[in-house]
Amino acid sequence: MSPAQNAGPLDAVSIWLRKTKAIIQREIGSRYTGDAIGYLWAYIVPLAWIAVIYVLFIALDRRVPIDTDLGSFICSGVVPYLCARYAVNAILRARTAYRHILSFSTVSHNLVAGAVFLLELGNSILVFLTLLLLNYALFGFFEMHDPLLALWGFSLAVGVGGAFGYLMMSLSTIWPALSRATPIFLRPFFYISGVFYTANELTPRVVELLSWNPLFHGIEVLRSGLFEGYTSPLATNAMPLTFIAICVAIGFMVQRRRFSGEGADEDASWAI
Amino acid sequence: MGDLMIGFENCTKEFRLDNDHRVILDEATLMFDPSDRVCVLGLPSSGKTTIANLLSGFGRPNAGQVHRSGRISWPLGFAGAFHPSMSGARNIEIIADLAEAPRNWVSAYVAEFSELGDDYYRPLETYSSSMRSRLGFALSMAIPADTYVVDGIVGTGSPSYRAKCEVAFEQKLDNAGMFFVTQSPRIAEKFGRRFAVLKDGDFVLTEDFSAAEKAFEEQLAAQDDLRLLVEGFAND
Incomplete structure (x- = not known):
């Protein structure tokens, strides 16, 4: 029996925190290869996306649909979209990256997915803030109408990605090909999540069609927090929260069903 | 079968790669107590590593089902x-930390047992x-197990270091069992x-070591006969 199984609630929390920290340390050490250039890479990719869309906006002479600067508007769409995708990919990748460590009964898929998501969320918030500050440093614009609402909207967007990643991770324990097919599901979301437009620019019929997209809601909630006076028919919490709850519940049930036989059988296969 | 028994129950493990279909286990059963010291002799390329990985x-x-209870180790010396x-x-x-083992003690033990010196604090890519x-083997020795899984050999490196590993492993076996797949x-x-003995995808339990050795040598001889036959055809 593992120490956590004998521990009281406080000890169990402490052990959970220690294991979560260990996974985060392993992720940081491995994903960014432990050096400064590796860390910079986390910023360079979204910066490149922003630059491409920035150039496209200017080349196509597209006006910003909100009373704000181009940099802030692009950041409000591209960064949450990218971070949601990062969350999906990171959680999906964890299933194979931790396949040996997952043989410990002390380490579950849920623990790994949770730790990877926490790291991804923290990292995403840091990247977003850094890019907003970079926009201020370069062009003198900084938008932050309601910091808490902005943080909530951003977290909703990344949370949608994390929950979808968890669902796909769970389902791919049954159908491994799903993890490879996930990028195909995700690709259309670049075009249907309000990355480079707002819900207010769309016709009511299109808004109605896209209202099922939880990522769009998260991005619009973020914009409500960033831009003063911005309101959107899609800036609602219900859709993304429901989506997150459904994905997590299904993923959790799949995990339980998939590993229930082992759980009863292997109470502590944690030694090395 | 008792609740604490571990092992393989009607297990089938096969691989399909292009036109190649390899059956490692074919509804094979081998159940044993976690404190048993079980050795399975298998021919080269018969899937010994796959079997060790399944139990790990x-x-x-x-x-079929792989029954795992108690603390079952990674294959000894696993560094993957x-x-x-x-x-x-x-x-x-x-x-x-992830194994819920005492971090400082484990790290100190591994540093000493692996004899890596200052390299212990350098990146593994060096x-x-x-x-x-050595790092993998030291880690295997640092955390106690109820059943150690061994794939092929005990120990690594120079003959003196390998002897040290064997001594350490024998000490561990005073209070633990073992599942060992080997061709030696x-x-x-x-x-x-x-x-x-692993034969045609099944575990054939023998009465003692002599019987296992005899059955294994017959398999080796049959494999050699087959090889000679194939070479003969090729030469013709």
């Missing part, structure tokens, strides 16, 4: 979970394969108490 929880059978960009020390500390193996009857005799 690295994979799942295509059919280390990350090359992190130091040996950091790798060990993280794995110790290690030779021998250094990685000499090592099987040294560490095993119960013996089986």
Whole structure:
């Protein structure tokens, strides 16, 4: 029996925190290869996306649909979209990256997915803030109408990605090909999540069609927090929260069903 | 079968790669007590590593069930979970935390047992394969198990270091069991108490080591005869 199984609630929390920290340390050490250039890479990719869309906006002479600067508007769409995708990919990748460590009964898929998501969320918030500050440093614009609402909207967007990643991770324990097919599901979301437009620019019929997209809601909630006076028919919490709850519940049930036989059988296969 | 028995129950494990279909286990059953010292003799390329990995929880059978209870180890000396960009020390500390083992004690033990010196604190990508193996083996010795899984050999590196590993492993076996898959009857005799031979995807339990050795040598001879026959056809 593992120490956590004998521990009281406080000890169990402490052990959970220690294991979560260990996974985060392993992720940081491995994903960014432990050096400064590796860390910079986390910023360079979204910066490149922003630059491409920035150039496209200017080349196509597209006006910003909100009373704000181009940099802030692009950041409000591209960064949450990218971070949601990062969350999906990171959680999906964890299933194979931790396949040996997952043989410990002390380490579950849920623990790994949770730790990877926490790291991804923290990292995403840091990247977003850094890019907003970079926009201020370069062009003198900084938008932050309601910091808490902005943080909530951003977290909703990344949370949608994390929950979808968890669902796909769970389902791919049954159908491994799903993890490879996930990028195909995700690709259309670049075009249907309000990355480079707002819900207010769309016709009511299109808004109605896209209202099922939880990522769009998260991005619009973020914009409500960033831009003063911005309101959107899609800036609602219900859709993304429901989506997150459904994905997590299904993923959790799949995990339980998939590993229930082992759980009863292997109470502590944690030694090395 | 008792609740605490571990092992393989009607297990089938097969691989399909292009036109190649390899059956490692074919509804094979081998159940044993976690404290048993079981040795399975298998021919080269018969799937010994796959079988060790199954019991260690690295994979799942295509059919049947692998029963795992108590603390079952990774294959002895396994170094596949280390990350090359992190130091040996950091790798060990993280794995110790995840295994809920005392991190500082484990790290100190591994540092000393692996004899890596200052290299213990350097990134694994600077290690030779021998250094990685020593780190892996030291980690295997640092955390206690109820059943150790061994794939092929005990120990690594120079003869003196390998002897040190064998001594350490024998001490561990005072309070633990073992599941050993090997093609070496000499090592099987040294560490095993119960013996089986892997034959046509099944575990064939034998009465004692002599019977296992005899069955294994017959398999080897049959394999040699087949090889000679194929070579004969090729030469014709």
